[in-house]
Amino acid sequence: MNSTCTMTYVEAAIAALREEMQRDASVWALGEDLGRGGVFGQYKGLQNEFGPARIADTPISEAAIMGAALGAAMTGTRPVVEMRFSDFALCAVDELVNQAAKARYMFGGQARAPLVVREPVGMWGYLAAQHSQSLESWYTHIPGLVVLAPATARDAKGLLKAAIRCDDPVVLLEHKNLWPMRGEVANGMDALTPIGKADVARSGKDITLVSWSAMVHECLAAADILASEGIEAEVIDLRSLWPWDEEAVFASLRKTGRLVIVQEAVTTSGFGAEIAARVAETCHSDLKSPIQRLGSPRVPIPYAPLLENELKVSPQMITAAVKLSVRS
Amino acid sequence: MQKPEYDAELVHALGGAGLLTDQKNNPDIERLKDHYRQMLRIRAFESEAVRAIADALVPGFIHPSIGQEAVPVGVCAHLGRDDLLLSTHRGHGHTLAKGADAEAMMRELFGREGGTCRGKGGSMHIADFSIGMLGANGVVAANITIAAGAAHALKLRGKNNVVACFFGDGATNRGPFLEGLNWAKTFDLPVLFVCEDNQWSATTKTSAMLAGPGPLARAQSFGLAGTSINGNDILAVDEAAKNAVASIKNGGGPHFLHCRTYRHGGHTGTDPAAYRDAAEAETAMRDDPVATCAQLLRKADISESSIRAIEEEATAEMRRIKDNASHAPWPDKRIVYEDVQDLGAVEAGR
Ligand SMILES: Cc1ncc(C[n+]2csc(CCOP(=O)(O)OP(=O)(O)O)c2C)c(N)n1
Numbered sequence: 188m189n190s191t192c193t194m195t196y197v198e199a200a201i202a203a204l205r206e207e208m209q210r211d212a213s214v215w216a217l218g219e220d221l222g223r224g225g226v227f228g229q230y231k232g233l234q235n236e237f238g239p240a241r242i243a244d245t246p247i248s249e250a251a252i253m254g255a256a257l258g259a260a261m262t263g264t265r266p267v268v269e270m271r272f273s274d275f276a277l278c279a280v281d282e283l284v285n286q287a288a289k290a291r292y293m294f295g296g297q298a299r300a301p302l303v304v305r306e307p308v309g310m311w312g313y314l315a316a317q318h319s320q321s322l323e324s325w326y327t328h329i330p331g332l333v334v335l336a337p338a339t340a341r342d343a344k345g346l347l348k349a350a351i352r353c354d355d356p357v358v359l360l361e362h363k364n365l366w367p368m369r370g371e372v373a374n375g376m377d378a379l380t381p382i383g384k385a386d387v388a389r390s391g392k393d394i395t396l397v398s399w400s401a402m403v404h405e406c407l408a409a410a411d412i413l414a415s416e417g418i419e420a421e422v423i424d425l426r427s428l429w430p431w432d433e434e435a436v437f438a439s440l441r442k443t444g445r446l447v448i449v450q451e452a453v454t455t456s457g458f459g460a461e462i463a464a465r466v467a468e469t470c471h472s473d474l475k476s477p478i479q480r481l482g483s484p485r486v487p488i489p490y491a492p493l494l495e496n497e498l499k500v501s502p503q504m505i506t507a508a509v510k511l512s513v514r515s
Numbered sequence: 516m517q518k519p520e521y522d523a524e525l526v527h528a529l530g531g532a533g534l535l536t537d538q539k540n541n542p543d544i545e546r547l548k549d550h551y552r553q554m555l556r557i558r559a560f561e562s563e564a565v566r567a568i569a570d571a572l573v574p575g576f577i578h579p580s581i582g583q584e585a586v587p588v589g590v591c592a593h594l595g596r597d598d599l600l601l602s603t604h605r606g607h608g609h610t611l612a613k614g615a616d617a618e619a620m621m622r623e624l625f626g627r628e629g630g631t632c633r634g635k636g637g638s639m640h641i642a643d644f645s646i647g648m649l650g651a652n653g654v655v656a657a658n659i660t661i662a663a664g665a666a667h668a669l670k671l672r673g674k675n676n677v678v679a680c681f682f683g684d685g686a687t688n689r690g691p692f693l694e695g696l697n698w699a700k701t702f703d704l705p706v707l708f709v710c711e712d713n714q715w716s717a718t719t720k721t722s723a724m725l726a727g728p729g730p731l732a733r734a735q736s737f738g739l740a741g742t743s744i745n746g747n748d749i750l751a752v753d754e755a756a757k758n759a760v761a762s763i764k765n766g767g768g769p770h771f772l773h774c775r776t777y778r779h780g781g782h783t784g785t786d787p788a789a790y791r792d793a794a795e796a797e798t799a800m801r802d803d804p805v806a807t808c809a810q811l812l813r814k815a816d817i818s819e820s821s822i823r824a825i826e827e828e829a830t831a832e833m834r835r836i837k838d839n840a841s842h843a844p845w846p847d848k849r850i851v852y853e854d855v856q857d858l859g860a861v862e863a864g865r
Contacts, residue, residue, distance in 0.1 A: 223718040223790055240532070244723040247655050247716055276656065313574035313626070315637045317653030485862045489851055490637030492574050493624030497851040508808035 190374045196337075196511035197366040199344035204267065204375055206349040208237055212353055215241040217252055218269025218305075227307060227366050230346065233355035243490070246487065253279035253304070256285045257356075260302040265351055266435060271361065272318050273306035287356045288331035303350040303357045308336075309401055309451055310364035315490040321452035321483075326358045327429045328460065333357040334339065334428040338403035342426050345380025353382065362401040362451075370510045387439070390397055391419030393444040394509050397436055397462055399425040402449045402500060409505035416512060428458055437470055444475035445512045449500055454482035476515040479508045525640070533821040536644050542750065544815050548825065550592065550749045554584035555829035557608040558720030558805060560617055563837040564624055564638075567782045569755025572625050572841050573784070575611040576640040582779030585804035587612040587710050590679055590772070593760040597607045597677040599647040601658040603807045605778075606651035606713075609681050615643040616838045627843035631638035635854075656686035657709070659695035666769075677705045677763045687730045693804040699769035706769040707759050708734065711746065713778040714799075714817045718790050734771035746774025750811070777802070800818075 194202070208214045211343055216230065222244045224231035230498035234242040245252050249270065256266035270276040276283070283304060290298040310319045333355055337343045341473045343361065350357040389410050392435055396406040403424045410420040421439050425431055446466060459480040466478060481499040547553055557852060559618040561579040568577070580587075583605075591612035594600065602609040615631065623630030624638050631643050642650035649665060652658045662680030669676050685691055688711065699706045710730045714721055727733065731743045740762065744751045754775060777799040781788035788796070812822055 200711075219716070220718045244719055245648065247685045248688045250690050278654065312576070313637070314576060315635070315653070316642055317639070484852070485857050486851060486861060489635040490575055490623075490632075490640070491630075491634035491846055493626070493845050493848060494634060494851045497848055514642070 191371045192374060193369055194340055194372050195366065196340045196343045196368045196370070197227060197229050199264050199340040199370075199372050200347055200361065200483070201233065201453040202372070203344040203345070203347035204351075205233060205236065207348055208233075210376060211351075212282075213263060214265045214267065215243065216267040216269060217243040217245050217256060219245055220268070221269060225269060227363065229305075229361070230269070236249055240458075242389060245259055249278035249283055251274055252293040252417070253282035254286065256302045256455070257282060257290065257300055260287070260300045261290060261298050263320045266302045268302060269306045270304060270306045272319050273308040273322060274317050276304065276306050276342060283332075283356070283358075284329050290327050291355065292331060296411060299353045299354045299415075300356045303347070303353075303359055304378075305359050307363050308360045309364060310488060310495055311361045312498065313490060313492055313495060314406045316487040319495075320435035321360070323360055323428055324456060324458045331356065332429065335382065335426065336362075336400040336428055337380070337426060338362075338388075338398075338400050338424050341372050342380045342386070343380060344372050346426065349379040349382050352379070357448055360400060363426065364401050366402075368391060368488070380426065383427045383430040385430060386424045386426055387421065388424040389420070389422040389437070391421040391443070391471060393437070393443055394447065394503065394512060395421050395423060395439040395443045396449060396509070397423045397425060397449050398449040399428060400451065402451050405500060405502050406449050406505060410500040411510065412502060412506050413509055418509060420498055433465055433469075436466065440466060440470050441473050444473055446474070447479045447481065447505065447508045447512060450482040451500065452482055453485050454480050455485045457482050479512060481505060481508055519645055524659050542811060542815060544812075544817065547749070547808065547811055547815065549729070549818070549822060550753070551574045551805075551812060551822075552587050552825050552829060553612055553764065554586040554805050554808060556617070556707070556832065557560075557584045557611050559829045560611060560621070560836070561607055564621065564835045565752035565780070567625070567837060567841070568784050570841070573638075573806035575609075575623060575637045575639070575675070576625050577784040578782065579780050579784055580605045581610040581801065582803065583711055583713060583776045584608055584864045585749040585752050586709065586774045587681070587747050587807070590625045590681075590707070590709055590756045591856075592753060593756045594647075594677070594679055596646060597674070598676045599649055599662075600679065601649050601662040601665065601680045602641075602651040603655070603682055603686070604651060605642060606681070607638070610643065610648055610651070613643075613648050615641070615648055617833065618839055619629045619643070621836050621840035622820050622843050625840050625842060625843070626844045627846070628741060629843055630846075633850055634701055635850075637793035646655055649839060656682060656691040659686070660683060660698065661703075662708075663695045663698040663704060666699060666704055666706045670702070670704055677707055677760055677762055677837045678711060681709045681711060683716065683798065684710060684714065684721045684725070684730060685702070686710075686713040688724060692733070694738045696734055696769070696771075697738060700739055703768045705763045707756070707763060708739070708769065708771045709825060710771070710773045713774060715778060715782070715791075718786075729773070731771060731773040734773075739769050739771045740767065741771030741773065743773040743775065744801070747802045747807060749808050779803075
């Protein structure tokens, strides 16, 4: 089956979980307020369909949610953990980082922890410092974790399905701004997005823009503007941050020789730094101009819209960076 | 350890912890009127804030405490300026009752200049350190261990003050609740833990998620003294808080107040609370702290017109404040880079 249909990112996420729960009786989800459909409607209708044991409401107990999911994952089930806002996952960092991420290795390969941690990320709705963060680089730093960040409805579905089938703990970052975004989604129980493969969201010969999650769309908007000025930007949507598709980035760079990395997270020590370092180590002779990184300054996220907007990367900032690169 | 002296100077201007006498039968009328005024100020503030959402004046979330006003008013009546307060996402009532400037709070909700946190925090992070209000919190139960630490510092510095820490019933399911209460008792710290039990954790009924007899029993299992009261009865809260604060200030260690109340609206200012059983809500809302207080005033022969005057004054004050705040300027963009840290802070223009 290779037909497609159009749906929103949130509908795609619901469909993914529904299909995987139909396919595999060991899949279940746990988190706060899931019975009501989750904070963003990403569990809508599922408790009616699968019952409260498989779409489980929990106490406000993030450490127990994560720890219990690990225990259940090592005991023959595939839990999908809902953390509500990525910021609250920090209440369960021990359970994820010291426990789940290390269980397989530390126990000499005896354990598997097939759990998915869903974390809604990013600036959305002006919710300030404790409800808006993008902390992907915390997780890419941790051996044992898979880190995914879908930017489209297609990958919201395809990556959640792939994550559920993955035998290692996966952190799946779903951007709050993307829930209503529509896109073409592949039908079919086995229409997975492969983990570790980037998508060339737009091809071009003059410069490579590498991004993930919501910032992919800012890059595409910038590429439109640039095209009208005669600059052809290639936009790579990484989709997976660990493992990440180095080869896709290197191949694009060999063609364009120029690179701008765009992320919503704080630039300092962000995942963009890892990409820049690998490119510098590997493709130095292909580079025609210095690598640039765009992201948030190292500032907690403020509440007032006008202040929050100061931190966001805009298409205009991307086009400015591109022009700087193309001119040098 | 020597028991500290009770320091009357630290007691709030509202009347002081020692003044209540046989409140039920013979309430102190001026004090009751003051309670009524404070509760109505909270209700009017939040009603204006909720209306402001429709006017697109509030960029983020607010969590109204309408229906729960007697708890902050009764508790904060026993806090002096130098006593400390830690609050939650549902914190407007606590903050107003502690004496924060209502217009600065409204400006913060609107993300304007002159807000309590310069527009950087919003409703979930309102703080006013000048009156000992050490912050609302966007993370449920996170304030409980911080409160224990604030009290630890008071003890280290030899101060005879208390820390009041408010949180919901849902928060008692998080680890910091256990760790914070154990800490406060182990180090014998001056904390008044106030659990505002409105029966709901966002859109989930707390009773479905809570094992055992509830928050008070949990606190008692650590050896904390405590009581469970009708949190919609201002006299009950006033009396219980008086005793609790006095006990803490006399060296009795941490104290726990379990206040049964109800959230009249939804979890946030835009949540219609459709998941709630209509009969439950209707019954619960009949025990309205504001209406109960008005009844007490009537019983004490306060005229309808004086009662109405208090209401109108509160409404007018908050309407004016909303109007002022809605015309306040936006903050200067450059402040986004201020107050990050001293060393290695980023400059504007990255
Ligand atoms: C650690 C954490 N988990 C989840 C949330 C999301 N959340 C915000 S308020 C709330 C309900 C809290 O219930 P309760 O403590 O009873 O306080 P109430 O809202 O009733 O005042 C939840 C789950 C959060 N802010 N922090």
